[in-house]
Amino acid sequence: MRFEYIYGENADLFTFYRIPKVLIIAPEFNSVSTDAKLLYGLLLDRMGLSLKNNWLDEENKVYIYFTIKDICEQLNCGRDKAMKLLSELDTKTGVGLIERKRQGLGKPAKIYVMSIKCFEAENIDLQRSGKPTFRNLKNRPQEVGKTDPNDNNINKIDLNKIENNHIKSIEATDVSTDDWQAERIRCEDMIKSNIEYDIICNQYNKSWLDEIVAIMVDTVCSKTPTIRINKQDYPIEAVKSKFLKIKAEHIEYIDMALKQNTSNVRNIRAFLITTIFRADETMDNFFRTTVNHDLYGGNKR
Numbered sequence: 001m002r003f004e005y006i007y008g009e010n011a012d013l014f015t016f017y018r019i020p021k022v023l024i025i026a027p028e029f030n031s032v033s034t035d036a037k038l039l040y041g042l043l044l045d046r047m048g049l050s051l052k053n054n055w056l057d058e059e060n061k062v063y064i065y066f067t068i069k070d071i072c073e074q075l076n077c078g079r080d081k082a083m084k085l086l087s088e089l090d091t092k093t094g095v096g097l098i099e100r101k102r103q104g105l106g107k108p109a110k111i112y113v114m115s116i117k118c119f120e121a122e123n124i125d126l127q128r129s130g131k132p133t134f135r136n137l138k139n140r141p142q143e144v145g146k147t148d149p150n151d152n153n154i155n156k157i158d159l160n161k162i163e164n165n166h167i168k169s170i171e172a173t174d175v176s177t178d179d180w181q182a183e184r185i186r187c188e189d190m191i192k193s194n195i196e197y198d199i200i201c202n203q204y205n206k207s208w209l210d211e212i213v214a215i216m217v218d219t220v221c222s223k224t225p226t227i228r229i230n231k232q233d234y235p236i237e238a239v240k241s242k243f244l245k246i247k248a249e250h251i252e253y254i255d256m257a258l259k260q261n262t263s264n265v266r267n268i269r270a271f272l273i274t275t276i277f278r279a280d281e282t283m284d285n286f287f288r289t290t291v292n293h294d295l296y297g298g299n300k301r
Contacts, residue, residue, distance in 0.1 A: 015182050017041040020116055032095050036088040040097055042074055043113045049190040053244055063110040065193045187220045196248045204255060215272055216243050230274045242277050253283040
């Protein structure tokens with residue numbers, strides 16, 4: 001492979017995974033392998049998808065889905081190593097940077113990525129002032145209310161601002177970098193996670209399911225201001241929001257709706273986009289009607 005030099009005007013055109021500096025410099029994380037630290041960065045990046053998809057539990061905690069297969073593909077490793085890396089980060093078996101909650105029934109585990117903001121702030125305090133001033137913020141002298149200058153010549157550090165900017169950066173997912181292919185990969189990962197692709201791919205024709213995913217990725221990654229659906233223009237953001245709510249049960253509805261459709265479809269792509277867009281609104285009525293037909297022969301109860 002041949003690579004080119006980086007020139008000044010191109011220096012910021014890359015997308016990055018963010019690995020907190022404290023994981024590298026703090027002695028408390030010396031036992032954590034480099035691959036596990038990299039995995040933590042991948043999990044942080046996936047948090048942006050969860051924030052966009054509103055994956056929150058009943059306590060408003062953000063969780064993600066990141067399967068063993070995802071780890072194997074992204075880190076180019078085997079299943080045993082992927083499980084070992086998760087174990088290194090886990091609250092029960094490792095350093096405590098993630099918490100996994102199994103759901104059973106073949107569903108992927110929910111992963112809660114733990115914040116190290118407080119630990120990072122304490123580590124900065126210890127490095128700069130030489131004394132543990134962070135643990136008791138209420139009793140800290142006013143003059144040490146903020147950390148000392150760091151090695152990047154930043155005279156004042158507002159940790160809350162840094163954290164908020166970090167979250168916004170994750171939400172933005174670096175779509176302004178012209179890295180179109182990387183954006184599509186992120187969208188595809190999110191959509192496949194939403195519909196539990198690894199689980200349902202054996203229930204349907206794979207080429208059909210991949211076509212549905214491809215249409216959804218094309219739509220979510222579209223740069224046009226509007227998308228025409230059933231002869232009506234909708235704002236792209238509204239359409240994206242609908243598509244990112246599609247789950248496994250919606251795929252089942254789409255499959256059944258297509259099988260029961262008897263009309264002559266001239267533009268199958270437009271028909272699929274409309275069906276996906278309307279899935280959340282029409283799925284319940286569709287299944288209710290189907291059940292009533294099966295139970296009562298199409299007659300009202």
